[in-house]
Each structure stands twice: as structure tokens, then as C-alpha cells.
Amino acid sequence: MAKVNSQVSRLGTKSTNGDEDLSSTSSVLGLKILDFPEMRKAPAEGPAQVISVVNQKGGVGKTTTCINLGAALAELGRRVLLIDFDSQASMTTGLGIKPAQIKEQYGSIWHLLNDSSADISEFVVKSNVPGLDFIRGHEDLAAAEAAFVSEIAKENKLRKLLAPLMNSYDVILIDCSPSLGTLTINALTASSGVLIPMECEYFAVLGLSLVKKTIEKVKENTNPGLQIYGILATMFDRKTAHSRDVLELIHKEFPKELLDTIIARTVRFSESTVKGEPITSYASSSAGAISYRRLARELISRGGAK
Numbered sequence: 001m002a003k004v005n006s007q008v009s010r011l012g013t014k015s016t017n018g019d020e021d022l023s024s025t026s027s028v029l030g031l032k033i034l035d036f037p038e039m040r041k042a043p044a045e046g047p048a049q050v051i052s053v054v055n056q057k058g059g060v061g062k063t064t065t066c067i068n069l070g071a072a073l074a075e076l077g078r079r080v081l082l083i084d085f086d087s088q089a090s091m092t093t094g095l096g097i098k099p100a101q102i103k104e105q106y107g108s109i110w111h112l113l114n115d116s117s118a119d120i121s122e123f124v125v126k127s128n129v130p131g132l133d134f135i136r137g138h139e140d141l142a143a144a145e146a147a148f149v150s151e152i153a154k155e156n157k158l159r160k161l162l163a164p165l166m167n168s169y170d171v172i173l174i175d176c177s178p179s180l181g182t183l184t185i186n187a188l189t190a191s192s193g194v195l196i197p198m199e200c201e202y203f204a205v206l207g208l209s210l211v212k213k214t215i216e217k218v219k220e221n222t223n224p225g226l227q228i229y230g231i232l233a234t235m236f237d238r239k240t241a242h243s244r245d246v247l248e249l250i251h252k253e254f255p256k257e258l259l260d261t262i263i264a265r266t267v268r269f270s271e272s273t274v275k276g277e278p279i280t281s282y283a284s285s286s287a288g289a290i291s292y293r294r295l296a297r298e299l300i301s302r303g304g305a306k
């Protein structure tokens with residue numbers, strides 16, 4: 001792993017595996033190169049840090065980030081739980097669950113939201129990665145908006161649901177749907193912080209202010225302590241000036257929030273989804289795997305994960 005660390009900081013925008021890209025914000029923008037230490041053990045037992053992975057824009061890498069950041073944190077010895085909070089249930093698929101099983105409502109987070117007598121610990125599934133557990137999504141999550149419309153304190157449903165598991169994990173990552181509706185408000189209310197994956201594409205920058213407005217609303221109403229742990233530039237293509245321009249723009253607008261780790265565009269992510277496993281095990285030495293490991297270290301060093 002130490003070798004991997006130095007590879008990242010040394011190489012900047014150069015590639016390691018064939019044409020794979022290990023760019024970082026500092027290397028692309030010509031800033032001081034950063035390195036993040038590897039902390040193998042969580043410093044203390046105690047309540048999990050809950051992180052919502054949010055962006056109302058679709059296809060920006062939320063699910064990919066949950067799976068691979070989760071796997072990278074588990075490699076560092078963290079006990080990680082992923083919650084698939086999206087009716088597309090793509091995280092559940094990405095962790096190897098067959099479509100027929102996903103149709104089953106029992107065992108999903110949707111069932112838990114609707115049955116207060118259910119025991120959440122029975123719904124936890126072990127992934128193929130040691131230390132990485134998850135709770136399945138379900139297509140009926142799409143009905144949440146209408147289903148909970150008249151409920152009192154509907155924003156607190158997920159927070160209450162997760163309470164019995166808080167001491168069993170170091171980190172809980174919630175994969176949100178591409179919307180800022182009831183489910184995402186629930187996720188934000190249950191979280192200590194937010195990670196915002198953002199595709200390196202101009203329109204994506206415009207959508208960021210909407211995410212930030214929603215975070216502010218949640219802070220005012222249901223969760224004053226909510227923080228932004230970082231904006232993660234995804235699908236970066238170092239061959240295009242556009243990717244670099246967008247990165248520069250995000251850095252200008254959100255210098256504190258923009259993470260140094262960048263996730264470059266590579267087909268390896270789609271391939272690993274088809275295989276139903278994280279890139280950290282499917283292509284362990286690929287740039288994608290190295291970048292998500294670096295993200296895990298950066299998040300820990302920022303206090304975003306234990």
C-alpha cells in the first residue's frame with residue numbers, strides 16, 4: 001500500500017496501468033501535491049459516521065463511489081455498511097445480487113421503512129468483501145414520496161431505523177437516488193456529512209448549488225450538524241481541456257470542498273459492475289482501485305470517516 005501511496009503523489013497526471021489515469025486536483029491545477037496517510041484501524045469504537053452520497057444529477061458516480069469507497073474503507077479495517085436507498089437498486093446489483101432477488105420486498109430497506117416491527121439486523125447482507133455489509137434497495141422505494149406524504153416526522157424515518165446498528169459499524173454510506181425528494185432528505189437527516197460526486201462536465205457544476213441549497217435546508221430544519229465532507233470530481237478525462245476547465249471552475253467556486261482525489265473515466269467501473277464486485281477486488285491494481293483507496297484515506301484525514 002505504501003508503494004501505491006507514493007505512486008499517486010509521484011505520478012500526478014501520468015498513468016501507471018497502460019493508459020489509466022491517476023490525476024489529482026493538485027497535480028492537474030499545479031498545486032502542492034498532497035499525500036494522505038494510511039490509518040489501518042478505526043481510532044475508537046462508537047457510533048458510526050453516516051455519510052450520504054448525494055447528487056440530484058443522474059449517472060455521476062454515486063453508486064460507484066458507495067461501492068468502491070466502502071470496499072476501500074473495509075480494506076483499511078473499517079466496519080462498513082452500505083444502504084441502497086435508490087429504487088433503481090443498482091448498488092444491490094453491483095454487489096452481486098441477482099435481479100430476481102431484488103424483486104423480493106422482504107429483506108430490503110423499503111420493507112424496513114414500512115414495518116416498524118422488523119429487525120434491521122436481519123436485513124444486513126454480507127458482501128464478498130470482508131468487513132463490507134449492505135442492505136438491499138427495492139424498486140418500490142420510488143413510491144416513498146406518495147407513501148409518506150402525511151406522516152409526522154417523515155424526515156426522521158431512516159435515522160431512527162439505523163439507530164440499532166450505529167455501534168456495529170465505523171462508517172455507514174447511503175447511496176441516494178438522483179433526486180432531492182423525501183428519501184434524500186431522510187438520508188441527509190440521518191447523516192453526519194455528505195459526499196457529492198460530480199461528473200467533470202459543465203452542466204454538473206450548475207447543479208451543485210441546488211445540492212448545497214438542500215443541505216442548507218436540512219441543516220435549518222432537521223440536522224444542524226450536517227457537514228459537507230467533500231465534492232468528488234468523477235469521470236475525469238485528462239485528455240480533454242474541458243475536464244480540466246471544469247475542475248478549475250469547481251476549485252474556484254468550492255476550494256475547501258473539492259477533494260484532491262479525482263476519479264478518472266475508465267471502462268473498468270462498468271466491467272466490475274457486471275461482475276458484481278468492487279473495482280478494488282475486480283481490478284485491484286487499476287487506477288480506479290488506487291483512486292478509491294486514496295479517497296478513503298483522504299476522507300479519513302478530513303474527519304469524514306473514522
Ligand SMILES: Nc1ncnc2c1ncn2[C@@H]1O[C@H](COP(=O)(O)OP(=O)(O)OP(=O)(O)O)[C@@H](O)[C@H]1O
Binds near residue numbers: 057058059062266273
Ligand atoms: N469514473 C468512471 N468512469 C467511467 N464510468 C464510470 C465511472 N464511474 C461510474 N461509471 C459508470 O457510469 C454509470 C453511472 O454510474 P453510477 O451508477 O455510479 O452513477 P449514479 O450517480 O449512481 O447514477 P444514478 O443517478 O442513476 O443512481 C455506470 O455505468 C458506471 O459503471
Ligand SMILES: [Mg+2]
Binds near residue numbers: 091
Ligand atoms: Mg446510483
